[in-house]
Amino acid sequence: MKLNYKVCIAALAFVALTEGAFAQVKKKPAAAAPKPATAVPASKADLLPVDPNVITGKLPNGLTVYIRRNTEPKNRAELYLVCKAGSVLETDEQQGLAHFTEHMAFNGTRDFPKNQLVDFLQKSGVKFGADLNAYTSFDETVYQLPLPTDSVAVFEKGFSILANWAGYQSFDPKEIDDERGVVLEEARLRGKNAQERLSLQTLPVLLNNSRYAQRLPIGKEDIIKTFKPETIKSFYHDWYRPDLEAVIVVGDFDPRYVAKLIREYFSLLSNPANEKPRTVYNVPPTPGTAVKIATDKEFPYTVAQIIVKHPGTVVKTITDYMQDMRVELFNQMLNARLGELLQKPNPPFLYGQSSYGGFIGRQNAFSTIVVAKPGELQTAIKAAVAETERARIFGFTTTELERAKQNALLAIDNAYKERDKTKSVNFVNEYQKNFLTGEAIPGLEYEYNFYVNNIGKITLAEMNAMAGKFISDQNRVVLVEAPDKEKDKLPNEKTVLDWIAESGKNLTAYVDTRIDKPLMDKLPAPGKITSIQTDSAILTTTVTLSNGIKVILKPTEFKNDQILINGYSFGGTSLANDQDFPSADMAGNITASSGVGNFPQIQLDKVLAGKNASITPYISDVAQGISGNCSPRDFETAMQLVYLYFTQPRKDADIWQSNITQTKSVLANRSLDPTSVFQDTVSATMSNHNFREMVVTKEQLDGASLDKAYDFYKSRFADASGFTFVIVGNFTVNVIKPYLEAYLGSLPTTNSKETYKNLDIHPPAGQITKTVYKGIGDKSTVELVFDGSYEYNDANNMQMDALESILQIKLDERLREKEGEVYSPGVRASYKKIPEGRYTFTISFQCAPANVDKLVSATMEEINNIKQNGALPVDITKFAAQDARSTQVQLKENIFWAGYLGAAAQNQQDPDAILMHVSNLANVTVQSTKDAANKYLSGANFIKLILLPEKK
Template sequence: MSKLSFRGCAALCALTTLGAGAPLQGHAQSLPLDPAVHTGKLANGFTYYIRKNTAPRNRVTFYLVNKIGSMQETEAQRGLAHMMEHMSFNGTTHYPKNELVEYLQKSGVRFGADLNAYTAFDETVYQLPLPSDDSSIVRNGLQIMRDWAGEATLDPTEIDKERGVVLEEKRLRNGAQQRFQDQMMPLQVNHSRYADRLPIGLESVLKTFTPETIRSFYKDWYRPDLQALIVVGDIDVATMEAQVKQMFATLKNPAKEKKREYYTIALTGKNQFMALTDAEQQRTQVQVMIKQPELVIRNREDYRRFIVMQMMNGALQERFQQITTQGNPPFLQVQAGLGGFMGGLDAFTVNIAPKPGQLKEAFNMVWTEVQRMQRFGVTAAELERGKKNFLQEFEAAWKERDKTPSDSYVKEYVQYFLKGAASPGIDAEYALVKTLVPGITLDDVKALAKQAIRDTDRDIYMEAPEKDKASLPDAATVDGWIAAVARAPLQPWQEAATGQSLLETMPVAGHILQRSGPDSLGVYTCVLSNGIKVLVKPTDYKNDQVMISAFSAGGTSVYPDPLFMSASNAAQLVAANGLGNMDPVALSKLLTGKNAMMQPFIQERYQGFQGGASPADLETALQLLYLEVTAPRKDTNIFNGLISRAKASLAGRGNNPDAVFADTAAAIMGMHHYRRQPLTEARLEEVKLDEAYRVYKESFANAGLLTFVLVGNIDTARLYPLLEQYVASLPGHAGTSDWKDLGIHIPEGKVNATVYKGNDNKAVVNLVFSGTYAYNADNNMQLTALGSILQFRITERIRETEGGAYSPRAGVTYNKLPEGRYAFSVQITCAPANVEKLIAATKEEMDKLKTNGPSEDDVAKFVAETRRSQELQLRDNGFWMQYLVGRLQNGDPMNAVLHFDERLAMVTRASVQQTAAKYFTNENEVRLVHLPEAK
């Protein structure tokens, strides 16, 4: 994926709540569109982009992009652009009612995960990934896109059913953050039209609009001159283009077209301030936003400015990381940088989370660094590191150019169509980057900082708990803080020390005792002289990726409760201190331009390491591993800072209704065991640096107990000498280790708890049905099928029939160790008045599965989705890493995946019904409900 596609994806994510800009105007030197993309415009104005791409194989992704959103709504239509998106899934000419979703699920497409859409201020986008090895599915996929473009039926009965779903989606947003957003939005958008056109709309409109009102919106705006079809995947481009022309050329624009207005947010030159409080806000947060004209990358100069922006943003991030790491600053975290906003604007934004009672100190410290950047720009060393990292990221993307996922291309072309954002292709873009980056100067960054960090068009927003209302500063006070910082003398940023090399002396190499493989899975195995076992699966799924995992049994389970807090935080704390004689800042600088990382972990039953690297930097990753075993660093100042921030982050947690419910649920589900209690300041006091350091050293004292798994683009001939140098040299010997069964599991019997917290008209229901389980591959497949089919039934009943929730969730988990157990869970967010009704509906659907079994359609959907998902997983490094580690830890046969299709074929209506009858016993039921406080 190219840097532009990364930026395009980031902009796309932002645009799901913000807005797109005006259409592309003429630019004499605009960067040309990637010639690999076949594009055209039909006589009716409909645009298409088609590209062949085989990552993943036998898949194609369709996107239908409409240059319309909530900004095109009339006052009587507020919320109907989003409602229209929903209705496109509830009936079209060729797929009435819910037949569209049913057909796609039986074709292996997952609703929500694969099949989806979003509505923003200025666009509505539908996505449809499909198998491409079945021409009938591809043809029907095109027909679905054609139906979405102009043939939604908008049946009144379906409209009324969907009202409840959209209202429940709106309910999900209820909370302190939404209340803050509702008040801040008019200021943020300078009282423009955007303030009155949030895509979710108005409840009053959603409840009462007539079918004719939404039909009017559809006829006016869903039209070919505002639409584009993007097709990327493993397809024949010429055949696809012919089908697109045949199918979409018949779309017609309205006889009387409404003008499509392009709205922007005007800069006023004024500064604005707002301080807000809420009883449910956990802690104070501050945002400073300096609005300015948007940068849309269309030509070479735009791109150069984008690179300069990355240099400034990267240096700011690095500085605040250093301040946070090396000291005990008055803030919990800071984010600062220049990026996209909305309505034709970018914004230099600073987000500050002060420690309780240290608002002024935090603001002044952060604003001092902002001013330092504004006055002096970046240092020569910062610029050099920024350039190296930028080039390394691009080189990595370029190396993966033949493995770039189709979704990345699609999202890039979405921005090309909507905003004219350049999409020249990775070859041209990498060449451009290599040309531009060396010429970026200190003066370039300084000039941008002076322009971006200015004293006009500056908004300041404060969000705080209600109890802090009287102590919050007003606009004049904050302006005084800013003025004082501006008057204060400042020196340029002082560079911290940088490490010279990871290893001062090379370790004494060990050797490989024995090798075997490849086995039936393509896995090689070797045993090292210090007892370490290594499994290696070379793949060609990614060109620039090697994943590494190592583990041994033990974890926190082998330590007594009084040491639990130190043990459970040991790996995180020690890793945060750096390595050897380098603190984390020096270590980070030393790794500039490297694509390598390694992190230790100490979990309940295992300890080990997880990381990865590009093939070129694999040696660096193994050097990091060697140091993490042999030279962990202990730093009291860093430890004290971490604990101080952790304590401060807990302040006000009792105000947050969701946090209170989550803590209660975790304690109940963990049998109120000491190790499952919520984190508190008192528990943090139990964390001792010396204890944590001792646990860490003990956990990895004998590296010979570790098992390593490496997956990715691996040359074994190059790997084996590296294993001998950095892994076989680790201190240790062959042996065995084990974990301790703590006896903690989901409680048995009937457990019923209700938490009354908060004032929003919103309820959350968690139902868990659990028990002991005979874990094996056949049972696992049947249980997985039952969990997926329960999700189908819950979605159909709770969402579609009852209109009672937007996204009810159901599923199953199971484990072999420490003992075989299963758990079915259902989560529903709904109106408080509907809690009992929806719980009853859930249990009724479970009873139906016990009594009648699933439908043939439900079984067909599960089989299709599972088979298609497995096809993709088998070409994913992450899947193989998880699979191999899981098999090793459980002691399961390694070749089980080779018999996947056989077990999938055993899933039938009868088998699922038998599984439901066996496990839907209601003997062990946990019912957790979150309701608002009584008024």
């Protein structure tokens, strides 16, 4: 049964605060608390310094430059072009053309006609969409180009590409006409749904009918369909100019060489005569409180947001930075309290969060969001507001503040320890904010020292004053979004405001209860290491413990402060009978949320404050196991948590009831959402209607029990003898051996030799078409699925990966570029050995309902071309280049090795085979792709799933 309500709600809340509110706007970074509008300019002594490791400057034409050498990942660089040109600068006739300009950058420039740019980069190992990408927001457009630096020709060409984007786009009329459909399909993909319709109701209120409310980046459909080339050229001429652009280059290179390339390629760019002033737009404040209640037929949740807007601030000074630290601590403490409410047996809401941070239109905002259970909006609003009021009236406690400081120091300490292993893109993001907003870039070393030296100076009195500064009934917006069917039950504006006002009554101070004990009162009798084997090829050591546990160890230096821990044993829910399956299916998640030993989850979180150790048990369909990570200094804590999840899992009735209550609430309106209805049909069809793979029902929840779940969990972890652990990261084998013996070697064993059962759950054979008619938007979804038996081995896996990549290239070219009627087709090959060898090959896209049949036919035509002729050699070259590049990067990442070594052990594969992967790419040929297409895309087992709007 598949329904993770926590993921559903978290995703919904993110959409509500970002996409739902701002329509295609990237989330803004958190900013510091507001200053009075009459703040005195900062003195030079108060200004934060500039990181000495970054080279900054301007060319004579005004182009801003950031250059930094960084060797992570090795032989790679990030090249970004950042333009202060977004949708707010559009005229009435240009609405949507800032975003359209971004698209046209990939459709022809002076030196790269038509799609030669994308073609060149794909041959160089750069994936379109995944690596090569761009975005357009209200105030900026940003182009990202990750490139290898071990190829001089490719690396230098990257600067030519950026310069072409910056000043030499072609805007060929035919290319413009071809791209209109793609942009419209992007609008369809992201919109034509309940969230878009609700946003159009709420945005004018939220943004006070400002320029931001009138200039959504996606623009207007009629303009996109009909604008003349001169109109978009005018936008490009006015705003793509050196004095509004920055080039950011971070990576493994010689900075002097890069500076030379930038001067060479960008110095000839010029600003237009009679420049238009770059107007800075703001959102005017709203007197008092504005309330907007909006409903939609297909919206499955009832959501309330309370947004108190403040003047925006940018962290430039020491004073700003201190306040930014206070904001971080405030948000952490307040949300810890809200999180505790979710662990009550009958939680007051499905999701709740409050925080102060950056907002749209050069504002900050204190935002509270709650997702209510059906019919319980009042309870949700009052509960969330009560916590902010409790903080305002009574403040926080000393122990809460100390925990928050510990966690903040832990985060900055981890970043500092990884300072020489920081990904280049992280630096790019900092420099981008510096260019766009002026936010300081003092560098990690300065920030670390500042934290260590100053966080202790933050007082409880300062923290207790913050809620009063953030909370106000002025410049406040209250939004309520709900299903149409709830319209008659929704409050009016006055009632909503009354609920908010009443939330602060009859409150008592928060009591910070803690269990002041160590995780383990008594250490277990340790086991012994009985054998050690080493693999000199991939530098792993495999130890066997006296209780039968195997531990595969791979010490690395890829990260300084990271150790990944994963363990598994076969069995899982496949061993549960049908009657007990609903309980067994929840056992892993419930136990992972219930704490361990004497520590309920709330107390466990508190005792782990300041420790970098996270361990989570799980139970899948074929296995049970442990997943987690820690820093080297907290490895023993992580091992203790592993031991406790085996030997002392907690049986928490409150957590059980909370999960049941929230899951039922999510199910209540699930049928309103077309996407959910369609995915439920997909799940049912692909599992041949086996209830274990379908969404849980209310009746199944009613029949589940905590006792059964707890007993099933204990049975799955009662015998550790079949477990294999993989530990990857910064450790020395001899140093961690005693901990392995103490905490893994002492785990209980029964030598049951259990394994999974093959329940024969897979798609039905033959050719099947399922059409779902749901939704009022002019939007369809198509999934085409090929499946069958599969011989799992490295050779077949490579051919399947190649077929996936090559077909992705062909469908991008056909459905997006040629037909212009799909924004982002998706191709996904999935294959497995356990519980039996099976594969699925899925092609998916969204489009206009009228184009479904045409696009399905076009897709099948591209498949048949490969079946008849094999892949084009150029497409094989692109796949091999991209796969080789990604493999080179992955081989330097802990997370790759953790997953790879675990999979190799489970599937009984030779782990050394990865060392031959790049050379084996030569085995992908025209003939091999033809054979693979005929074998795996024969159509003998073919399922066509289509979502269409409701019939009128």
